[in-house]
Amino acid sequence: MSDTFWKTALSLVERNKILIRGYRVQDLMEYCTFGDIIYLTFKGELPEGREGQMIDMIITSSTDHSFFAPSIDATRFVASGGVPLQAAVAAGIISLGDHHGGAIEQCTKMLEESVKAGTAAAEIVRGYRERKQRVPGFGHPWHDRDPRTLKLIAKAGEWGLAGAHLKLAESIASEIKLPINIDGVISGLIADMGIPWQYGRAFFIIPRAVGLAAHAVEETMRERPFRVIDLKDVAYDGPPERDLPDAAKKSKR
Amino acid sequence: MSDTFWKTALSLVERNKILIRGYRVQDLMEYCTFGDIIYLTFKGELPEGREGQMIDMIITSSTDHSFFAPSIDATRFVASGGVPLQAAVAAGIISLGDHHGGAIEQCTKMLEESVKAGTAAAEIVRGYRERKQRVPGFGHPWHDRDPRTLKLIAKAGEWGLAGAHLKLAESIASEIKLPINIDGVISGLIADMGIPWQYGRAFFIIPRAVGLAAHAVEETMRERPFRVIDLKDVAYDGPPERDLPDAAKKSKR
Amino acid sequence: MSDTFWKTALSLVERNKILIRGYRVQDLMEYCTFGDIIYLTFKGELPEGREGQMIDMIITSSTDHSFFAPSIDATRFVASGGVPLQAAVAAGIISLGDHHGGAIEQCTKMLEESVKAGTAAAEIVRGYRERKQRVPGFGHPWHDRDPRTLKLIAKAGEWGLAGAHLKLAESIASEIKLPINIDGVISGLIADMGIPWQYGRAFFIIPRAVGLAAHAVEETMRERPFRVIDLKDVAYDGPPERDLPDAAKKSKR
Amino acid sequence: MSDTFWKTALSLVERNKILIRGYRVQDLMEYCTFGDIIYLTFKGELPEGREGQMIDMIITSSTDHSFFAPSIDATRFVASGGVPLQAAVAAGIISLGDHHGGAIEQCTKMLEESVKAGTAAAEIVRGYRERKQRVPGFGHPWHDRDPRTLKLIAKAGEWGLAGAHLKLAESIASEIKLPINIDGVISGLIADMGIPWQYGRAFFIIPRAVGLAAHAVEETMRERPFRVIDLKDVAYDGPPERDLPDAAKKSKR
Known part of the structure; x- marks a missing residue:
């Protein structure tokens, strides 16, 4: 490995062969949902339970939020x-930062570190209050009973995929009297699947590409150029x- | 409609309600695959056959192609x-242009227009030859029996989703004696589903976001900064x- | 050269040495305007007349156009x-396509090819009309006496930098009875400098980065997050x- | 102001009128260098001394660093x-993050806060050491006598533009026995001009757009598509x- 410039454990490509984490792509195409592939790609192994289908639900929840998302307006x-289409989609994706879906990263990191260290909800909340910061993943300007979070939490319970991280998120919610928002629920669920927080934003980036592509095409087909x-x-x-000051008029040319 | 700046037929967001093409997001989460959602978003209606699952297979085929894809290297x-993660993913997505997955757009357009006009494969090929252009969607530098295209074509036959567009692509392939490549097969399949060519590249952008996210995280976790x-x-x-010419040394400052 | 992956004639970097087109960067810093550097980078040689200062004027003309430019709104x-700042600037730059400054590319190409082939204005205009296309680089929704174009044309005359390409653009303008717009004037001027059309959009991208950076900072410092x-x-x-059709409710999970 | 969605103090556009910070664009084109415009845009007023020319030198220093900059490789x-050209340039710009020119932001912030608070170099260095962080803006893998930094420091002295911030940077350099690098010198200079740290990265983004555009064009004109x-x-x-596990083969389709 030491002599090569590019190294990866993700995929292998040879003549007429493409492996994702060791599995042949045609086998994955035959038997797996797209959520399974995301799980496999990020974790290195296929899920043993219904984690792949939970990821299908997660990504189905976040494709579009109409013009109320800056990503859509930007695109x-x-x-x-x-x-070109890919350029318009990319511009919208860039906007998915700290204030726009990016909280999945911060919230997952906080949940993973807190569960590992055994930090209780009250202590976590106190820390954020002392630093005068909002706890990432809680509260939403419009949705106080967000249909997406309710569905995800219900299915996670039904499928046995709700663990210590989602539970901690729920404790924080009752501590600060704000509902877990869609970022926070996704964070709890992926942390419970053992997915490192560094991948957090991907669960929003991937589905939003669908909505951004559709909005870009709709813009092109329904509206005049140069909005x-x-x-x-x-x-x-x-x-x-105002006039330039006289001193500036001593032309430098 | 005439007085509003933003208009869409894609989605509606109200307090505690998110509709995609009229359907409640929580219902879609419960019952649909991610491929169904892509179909619904782009076409406006849910599939009546296995089109959604075919889209799941399509997007599963194209998440990663290791460092042999410029998109991965760029990211x-x-x-x-x-x-941030979303910025690294966006940079890779920008690269998905005319020479890198973008052929899905050109090929789908060509198939849709040709089927509509009843243009035969031989005539299509003659046109490209006269313009000294390659027909988009055929031939691959490495894969002459690409496992992805073989699987997609087999399943399309099995599921009754292979129609006039894929057939035309196969006729073109035998005319020019080059196999349909992954771009070409995806083009035939989505044209057979009635998806307008303007959406073509989206079928590559969406899955590639998965691979780009994984490569961005791997870069950050395994490599030193500033490659x-x-x-x-x-x-x-x-x-x-060389020295500046004397004339240039008459400082302009 | 044949064995190396990366090849360039633009710049050379060694220990404590940076050359741009052969010139030491510290010499360029001492004696050249930024416009000189752009000319040198794109053409390979320093200007012999006032071309560098003309480029300074060109780029000064296009830093900002308030919210009436989609690039600014997107950023x-x-x-x-x-x-981060660079990500917000990049998103705005992506928008500088065919309908937003990109006409510099199309117009410069048309002028360079037409002057080379000796095609007259009337013939050029007839060609666009037959293809039912607008001639790129003419007309503006608001500015019929654009202060930027007037200044550039006046200075080009004064400095002896107006040649056959700008003249052709002026002939086209009187043929179609629309003023040359800012894209068109820049096209004429850079074509007269012998800069290939492939660089055309750069004369808009570079200055617009200034305005985009300022708007990104103003957004962050004056507005609430998540507009x-x-x-x-x-x-x-x-x-x-609407409800899901019953057929769709046969859960695939 | 309160009723409008878009608010700015940067520019005003009306019929045949474009104002940048109140000045008519045609006056700025006539009398100012590009560096003056950057100063005006970011600070709100024209420079009274040679600050604009110092900015011209700063941006001339950073257009290109050959393939040894990830931004160039990505583009x-x-x-x-x-x-399109603007899309290739944008991708390179996205890379200008914390490890690639982004240190200008962190270093300028540190210098501005430290000068304001009167914190001495030794104390600053101690803080970074305690947090086990590198001080941003010092040291370079190749250039120990970087011709760019030497020129900038010499001219700043000559033109009376070296103030408390650059001095503090020099004290830090002798404290940690590493030369100020190009990021650090730019930081000291713009802090001495009173430019807020939030604009820091712009001094690298703007010039790098020149080099990125040239590399994008060179790639297109000299190389085969799809590198x-x-x-x-x-x-x-x-x-x-490896084969899929049997459990995974229970097709979900």
């Missing part, structure tokens, strides 16, 4: 500039029109 | 710069070291 | 997602809320 | 996928080829 503006906002939606509060 | 370099290539891999053939 | 939405649009600006015209 | 791979790495550069250390 619509970019698509209107006249770019322009309305003058009345803009306010300028910088300096009024 | 590894970008991840090494120290960026640097080896000096011996670089050749410079520009002008040798 | 504001992406920045609101909580991402959400107003409900009244959204219209949904897809199917109304 | 080459992405360009090879067959994408493929050599088999010998790849090592796989994941599981060997």
Whole structure:
């Protein structure tokens, strides 16, 4: 290994052969759900229970949130500039940062570290309060009974996939009197599957690519190129029109 | 509709309600595969046959192609710069252009227009030859019996999902004596499902997000930051070291 | 050269030495304007006249166009997602496609090919009309006397930098009775400098990075995270809320 | 202001009028260097001394670093996928994160906060050591006498633009016995100009767009599409080829 520039344990490609974590791609195509593949890719082994189907549910929950997600708006503006589909989708994906789905990363990390260290909900909450930070993964501006979180929590119970991490998330929720939001539930579920927090945002990036692609195509097929906002939606509060100072007019050219 | 800036037929979000093409997201989570959701999002209705599962197979085929895909290499370099996961994934997605999966778009368009116009394979091939262009979707540098295409074609036959578009692709293949490649088979299948060619690249973008996320995490966890290539891999053939011409030295500052 | 993976004529880096097209970077820093560097990088040699300063004027013209440019809006939405500065800037840059500054590429190509072939303005215009396409680089929704184009054309005349390409653009403008727009003037000027059309969009990408960076920082410092649009600006015209068909409810799980 | 969705103090656009921080764009084009415009855009006022020319020097220093910068490699791979110029440039820009030019942000922040609080170099260094972190902006793998930093420091002295922040950076350098690197010098200089640290990375993003554009064009014009790495550069250390476990073969389809 030491002499090669590129090293991976993820996949192997040879003539007429593609292996994902050792399995032949045609076997995976035949027998696995897309959620199984995500689990296999990130963890290295196929799930033994219904984890793959739980991931199918997770990613089905987050494909689109209409124009109320900055990712969708960004992709619509970019698509209107006249770019290939993958470029418009990529622009929306870039926006999935700390304030937009990114909390899955922070929340999963917090749950994984806390369960490992045996830190109780009350202590976790106290820590965030002392640092004057919000606990990531709780509360939502509109959805106080989010149909996505309710469904995920119900199925996790039914399928025996709710463990210590989701339980800790629920304890934190009752401590801070805010519901677990969709980021927080996904965090609890993937932590309970043993998926490292570094993969957290992927559970939002992958499905959102579906919605972003559809919005990019809809923009192109239904709207005029170069989307322009309305003058009345803009306010300028910088300096009024002014002349250059005389000193600046000594041309440097 | 005429007065609103943002218009969509894709999704509706209200307090505690998220609809995708009219269906409640929690119902879709309960009963549908991820492939069903992609079909619904792009076509507007749920599949009546096994189209959703065919899409599951399609996207399972294309998550990763190791370092032999420029998308993977690009994401590894970008991840090494120290960026959030979604940004590294987005950089790889940008690369999925005309030469890298983008042929799905061109091939689907060609198949859809040709079937509609009743153009035969020989005539299509003649047109490309006259324009000195390659027919998009045929031939592969390594895989002459690609396990992915063989599996997709077999299942499409078994499930009754192979129609006029895939058949036309097969006729073109025997005309030019090159196998249909993975882009070409996906094109035939989605055209047979009635999905407009504008969505073509999405069938590669969505699954590749899985592989790109895994490579970004692997880069971060296994490699040192700021991946640097080896000096011996670089050749410079520009002008040798030289002094500025005297005229340029009349400083403009 | 044949054995190395990476080849370039642009730059050379060795211990304590950085050469751009053969010149030492510290010499360029001492004596050249940024426009000189752009000229040198793209053409391979330093300008002999005032081309570098003309490029300084070109890039100064296009840093910002307020929210009326989709690039700015896209960057504001992406920045609101909580991402690093370079990621927010990149998202805006992606939007600079065929309908948003990208016309510099198409227009420069057309001017370079037409001057080379000796095609007259009337013939060029006839060709676009027959293909039912707009001639790229002419007309603007608001600016009929764009202060940027007037200044560039005046200075090009004064500095002896207006040649056959800009002249052809002016002939096309009088043929179609639309003013040359900012894209068109930049195209004429860089074609007259002998810069290949493939670099065209760079003259918009580079300066726009300045405006995008400033808008990203302003978004972060003045606005709340996760910019959400107003409900009244959204219209949904897809199917109304509906139940899954019974057939779909035969759970696949 | 309170009723409008978009608010800015950066620019104003009306019919035939474009103002940047209140100045007419045609006046800025006539009299200012590109560095002046960057200063004006970020600070709100034109420089009174030679700050604009110092910024011209800063951005001239960082356009290209050959293939030894991950940004350049990423853009080459992405360009090879067959994408528009702006998309290839954007992919490289995304890589300019914490480990690749991003230190300008961290270093400027540290210098601005330390000068404000009166924290001495020794104390700063002690803090980083206690947190087991590297001080951002110091040391370079190859350049121990970087021609870029030497030139910038010399000119800043000559032009009276070296102040408390650059001085503090020099004190830190002698404390940790590592030279200030290019990120660190830029940080000291822009902090001395009173530019907030949030803009720091922009001083690397803007010039690098020049080099990325040139490398994207060179890739397209000199290389074959779809750049493929050599088999010998790849090592796989994941599981060997294996069959699916029987349990997984109970098809879910």
